Amino acid sequence: MNRSLWTQWSIASVIVLFCAFCLYSPAHAGVDEDLVRAVEDNKTHRVRDLLTKGASPDARDLQSETALMLAARNKNPEMGGLLLEAGANPDLRNKYGETATMLACYYGQLDLVKRLYAKGAKIDHDGWNPLIYAASKGYKEIVEFLLNYGVRIDAATDNGTTALMMAVRGNHYDTVELLLKHGANALIRNEADGTALGWARKQGHTSIVQLLTRNGTAD
Structure with a gap:
C-alpha cells in the first residue's frame, strides 16, 4: 500500500x-x-x-x-x-x-x-463517618455492629464532634448507654469547648444527664 x-x-x-x-x-x-x-x-x-x-x-x-x-x-x-x-x-x-x-x-x-x-x-474513616451518622439517629443495632467490627468509638469530625455527642444531642438514651458501655470518652471537648454532658444539659435531656453523671462524667 x-x-x-x-x-x-x-x-x-x-x-x-x-x-x-x-x-x-x-x-x-x-x-x-x-x-x-x-x-x-x-x-x-x-x-x-x-x-x-x-x-x-x-x-x-x-x-x-x-x-x-x-x-x-x-x-x-x-x-x-x-x-x-x-x-x-x-x-x-x-x-x-x-x-x-x-x-x-x-x-x-x-x-x-x-x-x-x-x-x-x-466503615471507619476520618471526619463524618458511619458511626456518627448512625448515632445521630439513635440506631443502636447499627452502632453495635460497627463497634463490633472495630470502628474507632471516639473518632471525631473536623470540629471535634463525636458519636456520643450526636447521640446525646438526639436524646437517644439507649445509644448513649451503649456507647458508654463500649468505652466512649465523655470528657472529649469539641472546638467550641462543648462536651457530651454540656450538650445534654443544654438540650434538657435529664435522663441522659443522669446517665452521664453516673458514669463519672465531669464537665
Whole structure:
C-alpha cells in the first residue's frame, strides 16, 4: 500500500471510530440515566435489566448521588445488594462527602450496612463517618455492629464532634448507654469547648444527664 492510500485509510478509520464513539456515548449515557431513574422508582427488575445492557452500577444523578446512595436513601437493601453484585463502588462520595455506607447508617438500613461491609466498604474513616451518622439517629443495632467490627468509638469530625455527642444531642438514651458501655470518652471537648454532658444539659435531656453523671462524667 502506497503512502497516499495508507494516509486515506488511516483518516477513514479515525472517522469511523469517532462516529462509533459519538453514537455509543449518548446511548450509554442514556442507559445510565435510565438506571438512576429505575433506582429512584425502586424498580428492581428494571435495574437488573439495565445492568445487563451495560449501565454503570456507579451511575450518578444530577446531584452527584450514585445509584447505591439512592438505594440507601430509598431504604432498599435488595436494590443495594443488586448494585453491589454488579460491581458498584461502595466508597464513592457525593458532593457532601457522604458514602453509601454513611447514608445507609443514617437511614437505619442495617441489612444494607452489612452488605456494604461484606463488599469491602470502609466503615471507619476520618471526619463524618458511619458511626456518627448512625448515632445521630439513635440506631443502636447499627452502632453495635460497627463497634463490633472495630470502628474507632471516639473518632471525631473536623470540629471535634463525636458519636456520643450526636447521640446525646438526639436524646437517644439507649445509644448513649451503649456507647458508654463500649468505652466512649465523655470528657472529649469539641472546638467550641462543648462536651457530651454540656450538650445534654443544654438540650434538657435529664435522663441522659443522669446517665452521664453516673458514669463519672465531669464537665
